[in-house]
Each structure stands twice: as structure tokens, then as C-alpha cells.
Amino acid sequence: MVNEERLYEEMNHCSRCGTCLAHCPVYRETLEEQYVGRSKVFLFRALWEGKLDTTGRLGQIFDLCLLCRSCTAACPNGVRVDLLVEAVRQRYTTRHGLSVAKRTVLGLLGNERSIRPALQAGHLYQSLGLEGILRRFPFLRETAPALANAVDYVPKLEGRPLTDQYPEVIGPDPESWTETRPAKRGSWVGGEETLIGDATPVKKSPEGKVRPDRPQARVGYFVGCGTNYFRPQTGRATIEVLRHNGYEVVIPEQSCCGLPALAAGDRKKAQEMAQANLKYFLAADVDFIVTDCASCGSTLKEYGEILDDPAVGVFTGRVRDINEFLVREGHRLPEGRVKKKVTYHDPCHLKRAQGIQQEPRQLLGEIPALQFQEMAEADRCCGGGGTFAVSHWDIAQKIGRRKVENIRATEAEVVATACPGCALQIEASLRGAGLKVEVRHTVELLAEAYREEKGISPAPAASGGVALK
Amino acid sequence: MQGLIKDLRRIVEPKRLLTELEDRMAYAYDGTFRTRVPDLVVRPVTTAEVSGVLRLANREGLPVVPRGGATSLSGGAVPLQGGIVLALTSMNRILSFNREDLLVMVEPGVVTAHLHRNVEGAGLFYPPDPQSLEASTLGGNIAENAGGPRGIKYGVTRDYILGLEVVLPDGEIIQVGGSTVKNVSGYDLTRLFTGSEGTLGVITRANLKLIPKPEARRRLLAVYDDLGAAGKTVTRIIDSGVIPSMLEIMDDTTIQVVESYGHFGLPVEAAAILILEVDGFAETVERQASIIADLCRSAGAIRLEVARNEKEGEDLLKARRAVSPAVLRIDPRKPTKISEDATVPRSKVPEMIVRLKEIARRHDVTMVVYGHAGDGFLHPNIITNQDDPEEMARAEAAIDEVFKLALELGGTLSGEHGIGYLKAPYLVNEFGPAGVKAMRAIKEALDPKGIMNPGKIFDQGIGKMRAPGRG
Numbered sequence: 001m002v003n004e005e006r007l008y009e010e011m012n013h014c015s016r017c018g019t020c021l022a023h024c025p026v027y028r029e030t031l032e033e034q035y036v037g038r039s040k041v042f043l044f045r046a047l048w049e050g051k052l053d054t055t056g057r058l059g060q061i062f063d064l065c066l067l068c069r070s071c072t073a074a075c076p077n078g079v080r081v082d083l084l085v086e087a088v089r090q091r092y093t094t095r096h097g098l099s100v101a102k103r104t105v106l107g108l109l110g111n112e113r114s115i116r117p118a119l120q121a122g123h124l125y126q127s128l129g130l131e132g133i134l135r136r137f138p139f140l141r142e143t144a145p146a147l148a149n150a151v152d153y154v155p156k157l158e159g160r161p162l163t164d165q166y167p168e169v170i171g172p173d174p175e176s177w178t179e180t181r182p183a184k185r186g187s188w189v190g191g192e193e194t195l196i197g198d199a200t201p202v203k204k205s206p207e208g209k210v211r212p213d214r215p216q217a218r219v220g221y222f223v224g225c226g227t228n229y230f231r232p233q234t235g236r237a238t239i240e241v242l243r244h245n246g247y248e249v250v251i252p253e254q255s256c257c258g259l260p261a262l263a264a265g266d267r268k269k270a271q272e273m274a275q276a277n278l279k280y281f282l283a284a285d286v287d288f289i290v291t292d293c294a295s296c297g298s299t300l301k302e303y304g305e306i307l308d309d310p311a312v313g314v315f316t317g318r319v320r321d322i323n324e325f326l327v328r329e330g331h332r333l334p335e336g337r338v339k340k341k342v343t344y345h346d347p348c349h350l351k352r353a354q355g356i357q358q359e360p361r362q363l364l365g366e367i368p369a370l371q372f373q374e375m376a377e378a379d380r381c382c383g384g385g386g387t388f389a390v391s392h393w394d395i396a397q398k399i400g401r402r403k404v405e406n407i408r409a410t411e412a413e414v415v416a417t418a419c420p421g422c423a424l425q426i427e428a429s430l431r432g433a434g435l436k437v438e439v440r441h442t443v444e445l446l447a448e449a450y451r452e453e454k455g456i457s458p459a460p461a462a463s464g465g466v467a468l469k
Numbered sequence: 470m471q472g473l474i475k476d477l478r479r480i481v482e483p484k485r486l487l488t489e490l491e492d493r494m495a496y497a498y499d500g501t502f503r504t505r506v507p508d509l510v511v512r513p514v515t516t517a518e519v520s521g522v523l524r525l526a527n528r529e530g531l532p533v534v535p536r537g538g539a540t541s542l543s544g545g546a547v548p549l550q551g552g553i554v555l556a557l558t559s560m561n562r563i564l565s566f567n568r569e570d571l572l573v574m575v576e577p578g579v580v581t582a583h584l585h586r587n588v589e590g591a592g593l594f595y596p597p598d599p600q601s602l603e604a605s606t607l608g609g610n611i612a613e614n615a616g617g618p619r620g621i622k623y624g625v626t627r628d629y630i631l632g633l634e635v636v637l638p639d640g641e642i643i644q645v646g647g648s649t650v651k652n653v654s655g656y657d658l659t660r661l662f663t664g665s666e667g668t669l670g671v672i673t674r675a676n677l678k679l680i681p682k683p684e685a686r687r688r689l690l691a692v693y694d695d696l697g698a699a700g701k702t703v704t705r706i707i708d709s710g711v712i713p714s715m716l717e718i719m720d721d722t723t724i725q726v727v728e729s730y731g732h733f734g735l736p737v738e739a740a741a742i743l744i745l746e747v748d749g750f751a752e753t754v755e756r757q758a759s760i761i762a763d764l765c766r767s768a769g770a771i772r773l774e775v776a777r778n779e780k781e782g783e784d785l786l787k788a789r790r791a792v793s794p795a796v797l798r799i800d801p802r803k804p805t806k807i808s809e810d811a812t813v814p815r816s817k818v819p820e821m822i823v824r825l826k827e828i829a830r831r832h833d834v835t836m837v838v839y840g841h842a843g844d845g846f847l848h849p850n851i852i853t854n855q856d857d858p859e860e861m862a863r864a865e866a867a868i869d870e871v872f873k874l875a876l877e878l879g880g881t882l883s884g885e886h887g888i889g890y891l892k893a894p895y896l897v898n899e900f901g902p903a904g905v906k907a908m909r910a911i912k913e914a915l916d917p918k919g920i921m922n923p924g925k926i927f928d929q930g931i932g933k934m935r936a937p938g939r940g
């Protein structure tokens with residue numbers, strides 16, 4: 001739990017050495033001390049000591065943070081500036097309520113019933129354009145700047161979330177499933193196995209539970225809003241890859257992970273969301289909780305910091321990022337060729353928040369014919385930061401431009417990443433720079449390789465075209 | 470103030486003038502513990518803007534404090550008496566790069582490491598390497614005459630400054646030095662402004678000298694069970710004709726602290742370790758490394774490791790880099806670190822270490838000692854708690870003695886970090902009243918109204934300050 005004591009400790013650990021200046025993406029674009037971690041710690045102290053209140057510029061300053069933890073990773077004292085930022089935002093929200101733009105976004109994410117019409121509205125928006133919308137819905141004028149940015153930001157919408165495209169339980173691909181592994185096609189890598197009875201290898205769940213009835217684990221898929229609403233193609237690939245490796249996929253009822261609420265300072269809402277997810281996923285009796293969203297993954301793994309529930313440890317112990325899951329629990333080496341030059345961007349919430357950087361590179365490296373080219377500053381924040389990109393368009397774009405130049409220098413045709421948030425931001429930045437490079441999640445490339453080996457191509461149709469079960 | 474703000478708006482774009490409390494607050498500090506919120510912050514982008522601001526401030530008699538990365542460890546960038554902080558981070562262009570003349574011209578806000586990467590990409594080398602180089606600026610390096618581990622072989626910032634553009638307190642813009650290595654015209658004002666800690670004017674441009682980048686380097690680690698033997702190695706190496714490009718020492722307390730923090734495989738029973746580096750042409754590097762290895766052994770090193778490649782070389786430095794964070798975690802009840810940089814002639818390093826330990830014992834303070842032994846530069850760090858007046862009093866008494874000791878051994882108060890406000894009360898001990906008077910005369914001639922960074926270098930009777938704030 002993040003309590004006052006913890007915040008006090010974080011604040012006291014800052015020695016004002018200035019190391020974070022070199023690493024904060026916001027500072028590096030603005031070169032204004034206000035926005036760097038060191039200043040946020042200092043201002044936090046002033047607030048703590050009552051030398052500042054929340055009426056002035058404080059909120060705007062603390063709004064300019066991507067929660068990317070670049071500062072923490074470089075800080076000799078490991079100061080968690082992001083926790084202080086969340087705490088300040090929380091005070092703001094309690095005191096002044098959420099800004100209109102944030103209220104809109106959070107309201108949508110927290111509420112299944114309102115996001116569907118919103119997706120349809122998004123469709124409408126993309127066909128009408130901003131002026132058309134404002135003519136029809138004048139009350140939206142207040143959010144016009146944010147909306148205008150959102151137009152540039154949001155990809156072509158499918159109009160139907162991923163979770164509408166699948167049943168709740170999806171069995172493993174029957175073809176890929178055999179009593180004894182390794183299976184017919186491709187050799188199996190990674191994962192610890194236990195032999196039972198007649199030497200059938202089985203998987204153990206994180207708690208050591210053996211499921212002799214199934215050769216592979218039962219995986220709860222946490223879809224995440226970004227994948228569900230904006231990049232369902234990633235979700236389809238995740239499901240495909242899991243099934244191909246003989247895993248059973250379960251998509252229980254679920255809520256947003258809570259990060260957008262937390263980032264906006266709405267801790268209560270985040271707690272409600274976390275509690276709901278805890279309930280749904282524990283009830284689903286899954287061995288693992290897997291997600292293809294780095295931000296969701298880091299948030300789910302850190303539920304212990306916002307929930308007091310005794311079951312929280314069981315939940316967090318099961319959470320895996322999809323890259324981590326495939327490498328650690330095992331997957332088949334792909335045999336289909338993907339003849340593309342690919343580079344990779346490290347999502348902040350994967351590398352720094354979860355310490356995962358080798359796994360996605362390993363998966364890419366295993367794909368035959370794929371030519372991997374590391375980019376400079378691969379782990380530098382792309383500038384997305386959730387709603388940051390929409391509310392601080394200019395700075396986010398500047399940060400994004402640097403990423404684009406690093407991508408350009410690799411001459412890659414595809415930039416792979418492992419977070420739908422990064423994917424959206426990088427796509428928008430590439431579009432802005434007029435650079436034609438595809439943005440794909442690592443699992444999308446892996447799925448393509450598996451498909452290629454089975455002779456199925458191209459990718460399944462955009463919506464609803466997947467015949468399953 | 471309102472009138473001044475209006476005038477300033479005519480000089481810089483409105484967004485480059487910060488007036489709100491929250492914004493100004495972020496310019497109240499540097500790497501030391503005293504703070505004061507400035508009245509205004511200006512973020513100029515051109516020399517003309519700097520000149521305009523200084524002219525106005527001079528008219529009003531308002532203090533002006535230049536600020537780069539604010540990593541100073543002597544308090545240089547803290548606006549002790551309020552006034553205007555001139556934040557120079559946006560004057561960050563590398564203006565020209567002349568390969569043939571081995572010259573580069575920069576604005577003051579260029580980050581040190583950024584320059585390193587740029588010139589090294591072209592096979593050249595700018596050696597000054599303060600350990601804060603990813604955040605510090607060249608303006609701040611010049612104003613503090615910063616040095617680093619490479620100082621032993623390559624010297625410090627001042628050895629690479631050929632010329633400067635400086636805005637004087639009345640707004641006049643002058644050029645000092647030039648673009649040549651040899652230059653004896655007139656007084657050497659370049660050296661005067663180098664290390665002036667922002668008290669004489671604002672550096673707005675600098676001509677820096679580069680050298681070819683050494684082709685290869687090699688690192689070694691030597692472990693001792695006797696501090697004297699480590700000290701003897703240092704003096705012998707200096708006699709041997711090999712000049713290492715790095716010669717770092719860590720005492721027993723530092724080793725234990727670092728080891729418990731990070732498990733680098735250092736022998737916790739050791740009395741001292743040396744980390745050494747040699748560089749040059751590939752052939753000579755081998756030879757230098759073997760001479761040094763022999764010297765270490767014959768001086769009594771109980772263990773010697775020679776890095777075989779870059780990666781192993783980097784690993785050797787990890788323990789050294791961990792010192793700073795490790796020191797802060799020694800004792801959760803003692804979160805305050807007072808880092809001094811007293812420096813003595815190289816031959817006195819062993820004696821200095823032994824006597825520093827005595828001081829720590831006598832005053833019952835936690836002290837770790839490490840530093841660039843090769844150039845006599847030591848970092849005695851006292852770990853204390855600023856909220857505990859009794860502890861702070863002991864720490865302060867110990868520091869008084871550290872300074873006295875350094876001077877007694879023929880050394881100086883500060884080898885790298887500058888005087889700032891922290892060491893101002895001690896300046897007279899090093900130079901005597903007449904010495905300080907001569908310095909003051911220079912200050913008064915160039916800055917008659919005393920607007921440039923008041924309270925730094927010269928003691929203003931604020932006293933020895935272990936005042937509230939954090940370190």
C-alpha cells in the first residue's frame with residue numbers, strides 16, 4: 001500500500017543529484033527544471049510542509065509526467081517520482097475534481113455501457129471530422145482541443161471491441177495439442193515441466209498446482225482497453241498464439257486495469273476496478289493472468305500497492321506479460337518465415353516497471369528470416385503516457401519525433417513493441433513525420449510466423465471473421 | 470517588481486520569464502541543502518538577451534544567479550539572496566566544430582556528456598569528466614573549473630578553455646582569450662572567469678580545445694590489506710613514468726558499504742582498493758598495464774585483476790559508481806550526506822587518509838573516504854542527520870578539522886566543487902586576509918554593485934551553514 005510513510009520516504013531519498021535530468025523525456029524536450037523528477041520531489045515536499053497549496057500551477061506541473069519511471073531507473077536512490085505524482089494528482093482530484101477531458105476518458109473506460117456508443121461515435125467522428133461533430137454536439141466545444149488531438153491520434157476504429165469478437169472460453173488449437181510434448185510441429189522452448197504417472201509432461205501453475213487433465217495451462221486473458229478498443233488485431237494475435245501453443249484461453253468479465261484512473265489521481269476508482277478484476281479472475285480459476293499490454297501488466301502486478309485484500313498476492317503472482325509468459329512457460333519455435341526488417345521499442349512499463357527486455361527480443365529473434373535491427377535509445381519513452389499524448393500534444397509529439405528518427409535510422413519496415421499505448425503513440429508520430437513503417441506487437445509477428453508455417457495467410461479478417469471453437 | 474517584469478518582457482519572450490511561485494520554486498536549489506526561491510526566473514536563448522537582463526538587474530541592484538544543470542556541490546547555483554535566476558539550459562547549441570584546428574565552440578547550456586558523444590563520434594576527445602556529466606552543463610563546468618577521474622592524466626576544465634564570451638554585470642559583452650593554444654596578449658582573463666562561480670559575469674560562449682581520442686584503454690583492480698601499501702603504490706606509480714588515466718581509491722568503510730549494498734565481490738576484509746586505468750595506442754596500453762600490475766604487486770597488493778575487455782572494464786567501475794548511492798543507505802537514521810573535496814599533494818594521500826580516520830573517530834562521526842588518489846583528491850563523506858542538532862554539531866567540528874588538515878598538508882579546501890557558500894567561511898584560512906582582499910578587489914572592479922551571485926566565494930557573515938534543508 002502506498003501510504004504517507006512511503007511517500008515521505010521517497011521524498012527523503014532524493015539527494016538532488018540531478019541524474020534524472022538526463023533521463024526525463026519531458027525535461028529533455030522542455031529543458032525546464034519544473035518538470036523533472038528532482039523538482040517534483042521538491043515541490044511535493046513544499047506541498048507536504050504546507051508551503052504550497054493546490055490552487056496554483058502545481059497541478060499543471062504534475063500533469064506533465066508520463067509516469068514512465070525513466071527517472072527512477074536512473075536515480076541512484078531509486079526515488080519513485082511516479083508515486084509522488086499520483087499522490088498529488090489524487091489530492092487534486094479530491095479537491096478540484098477531474099478535468100473535463102479526463103472525466104470523459106475515465107468515464108468511458110470505467111463503464112462498458114458508455115464505451116460502446118463512444119466507439120460508434122468514434123466511427124462517426126472519423127467520418128464527420130471535428131467541425132461536423134462540434135456542429136452537431138455543441139456542448140463538446142469545451143473539449144475541442146483534446147478532441148482535435150484525439151482525431152490525429154486514434155487509428156481507424158473497428159467499431160466492435162475485441163471482447164465482442166470471442167466467446168468466454170476458447171480451447172487450445174486442437175491441431176497443436178498432443179498428449180506428449182513436444183508437439184508434431186516445431187520444437188518446444190522454455191517452461192518448466194513436471195512428469196506425472198505415465199511420463200506425460202504437464203505444466204505447473206504458479207502456485208505449483210498440477211493439472212493432469214490438461215497438458216497446458218489455463219490462461220486468463222486480461223484484454224486491456226487499448227487492445228480491446230483500439231488494437232483488437234493485437235488481441236487476436238495473442239489468442240491465436242496462446243491457442244497455437246496449446247493453452248486454453250479464458251476471457252472472464254473484466255474491468256479497466258485502473259491505471260488511467262490512478263494516473264489521473266482517482267485512486268478510489270482505481271481501487272474499485274482492481275477489486276473487480278481480482279474477483280473476476282480469481283473466480284475464473286485460471287493458472288495465469290496474461291496481458292499483451294505493458295501498462296496493464298505493470299498495474300496488475302502492482303495491485304498490492306492499491307488493494308488491501310488478502311487474496312491480492314495470489315492474483316499478482318499469476319500475472320504475466322505475454323512475452324514473459326511465452327518465454328518462461330514455454331512456446332513452440334516458429335517455423336514460418338517473416339521476411340521483414342524489424343526493430344523494437346521497449347515500453348517503459350515493460351522494461352522499467354516489469355524488468356522485461358530480453359523476452360520480446362528473444363521471440364523476435366526466433367522468427368525465421370526476420371532481420372532484427374536494434375534502434376538507438378530503444379528504451380527511451382515514446383511520449384505516449386496514456387492520456388498525456390492527448391492532453392500535452394506538443395510535448396508528446398516532440399518526444400515522439402526523436403523516436404521516429406531513431407526508427408528511421410534502422411531502415412526497418414516494422415517497429416515491434418509490446419504495448420498498445422506505445423503502438424498508438426508511435427503510429428501517430430510516424431504518421432506525423434510521413435514515415436511509412438508498420439507498428440506491430442511482438443505477438444502479431446509471432447502469430448504471422450505461426451500462420452505462415454501452417455500455410456494460412458493472410459491474417460484473419462478484421463472483425464468477427466475468425467472461426468473458432 | 471511589476472515595472473521590472475514589464476521591462477523584462479520586452480527582452481525575452483513571455484514564456485521565458487517565470488513568475489509563478491511553483492515554477493520559481495524549481496530553481497531554488499542545487500546539489501546542496503540550502504534553498505531559496507528566486508523572485509524571477511529568466512530562460513534566455515541569446516547573448517543579447519543575457520546582456521539585456523543583466524543591464525536591467527544592474528540598474529535595479531537585483532542579484533543575478535547563473536544556473537546550468539544545478540548539480541553544484543558547493544551551493545553555487547542557489548539564489549541565496551533571491552533576485553533573478555538565469556537558467557541557461559536552453560542556450561544549448563554546439564555552434565561550430567573545427568576538426569583541423571581541434572576546436573569546438575559551444576553555448577553554455579550544452580550538457581557535458583552530449584559534447585563528449587558528439588566529438589567522440591568524430592574520433593576526438595574532450596577529457597574533463599565530472600561524474601555529473603550527464604546532467605551538468607559546460608557553463609557550469611567552466612564556472613566551477615570542474616575535474617574528474619581523468620584529471621590525473623588530462624587535467625581539468627581550465628586546461629581545455631581557449632576563449633570565452635562573457636557578459637559583464639553591466640551588460641557589456643566581452644571576448645576573452647581566443648582560438649589558439651598559445652595566447653599571451655594581456656591579462657589571462659580566460660583563467661579568471663574559469664572557476665569564477667558565476668560571481669563575475671555570465672559565460673555565454675566557449676571555445677574548447679580537443680585532443681585525439683586514445684585508441685585503447687585497460688582497467689585494473691588492486692586489493693590491499695594495508696592502507697599504507699595502497700598509498701605506496703600511488704606514489705610509486707607516479708614515479709614510474711606511466712601516467713594512468715584514472716587512479717581511484719576506496720577505503721575499508723567504503724568497501725564494506727558498497728559490498729553490502731551491491732555484492733560486487735569486493736573483499737570486505739580489505740583495507741583499501743585501487744581502480745586504475747591506462748590508455749593510449751593499443752601497443753603501449755599493454756606495456757603500461759603490465760608495468761602498473763608489477764608495481765601494485767611489489768607494493769603489496771594481495772589481489773590483482775586486469776580487465777580483458779571493455780565489458781570487464783565496465784564491471785570494475787560498477788563498484789566505484791555504486792559508492793554514492795550506497796553511502797546514502799548506510800543508516801536510515803542518517804539521511805544527510807556532507808561531501809567534501811579537500812585535496813592534498815599526491816604524496817600526502819596516505820597520511821591524509823589515516824588522519825581523516827582519526828578525525829572521524831575523535832568526533833564520533835560516520836565517515837567514508839574515496840576519491841581520485843592519483844591527483845590527491847579525496848572525498849571524505851560524513852553521513853549524518855541534519856535534523857539532529859547534536860550530530861550536526863559533531864559533523865561540523867569534524868569538517869573544520871578536515872579543512873585544517875588539508876591546508877596543513879599543503880593542500881586546498883576544494884579540488885573540484887568550488888567554494889560556493891559552503892566553504893566561504895574557510896577561504897581566509899587558505900589565502901589569509903590579504904589574499905582574500907586581492908580577490909575581493911577583482912570582484913569589486915568587475916561587479917561594483919555586487920549583483921552577481923552574492924554570498925558565494927566571499928563570506929558574508931551568514932556563518933558556517935549547516936542550516937535547514939537537505940543534502
Ligand SMILES: Cc1cc2nc3c(=O)[nH]c(=O)nc-3n(C[C@H](O)[C@H](O)[C@H](O)COP(=O)(O)OP(=O)(O)OC[C@H]3O[C@@H](n4cnc5c(N)ncnc54)[C@H](O)[C@@H]3O)c2cc1C
Pocket residue numbers: 016017018499500534535536537538539540541542544545546557577598599600601604605606607608609610611612613614615616617618666667668670671672673793885886922925
Ligand atoms: C553526482 C555528482 C557528481 C559530481 N561529480 C563531480 C566531479 O567528479 N567533479 C567535479 O568537478 N564536480 C562534480 N560535481 C559537481 C558539479 O557537477 C560540477 O560543479 C559541475 O561543473 C556543475 O555544473 P552545472 O551545469 O550543474 O552548474 P550549476 O550547478 O548550475 O552551477 C554551478 C556554478 O556555476 C555558475 N554558472 C553556471 N553556468 C554559468 C555560466 N554560463 N556563466 C557563469 N556562471 C555559471 C553558477 O552560478 C554556479 O555558481 C558533481 C555533482 C554531482 C551531483
Ligand code: SF4
Pocket residue numbers: 013014015016017018019020021037038041071074075076077078079081
Ligand atoms: S536522480 Fe533521484 S536522487 Fe537524483 S535528483 Fe533525481 S530523484 Fe533526486
Ligand code: SF4
Pocket residue numbers: 023024025026027035036037040064065066067068069070071072081082
Ligand atoms: S516518470 Fe517519466 S515523465 Fe515523470 S518525472 Fe519521471 S522521467 Fe519524467
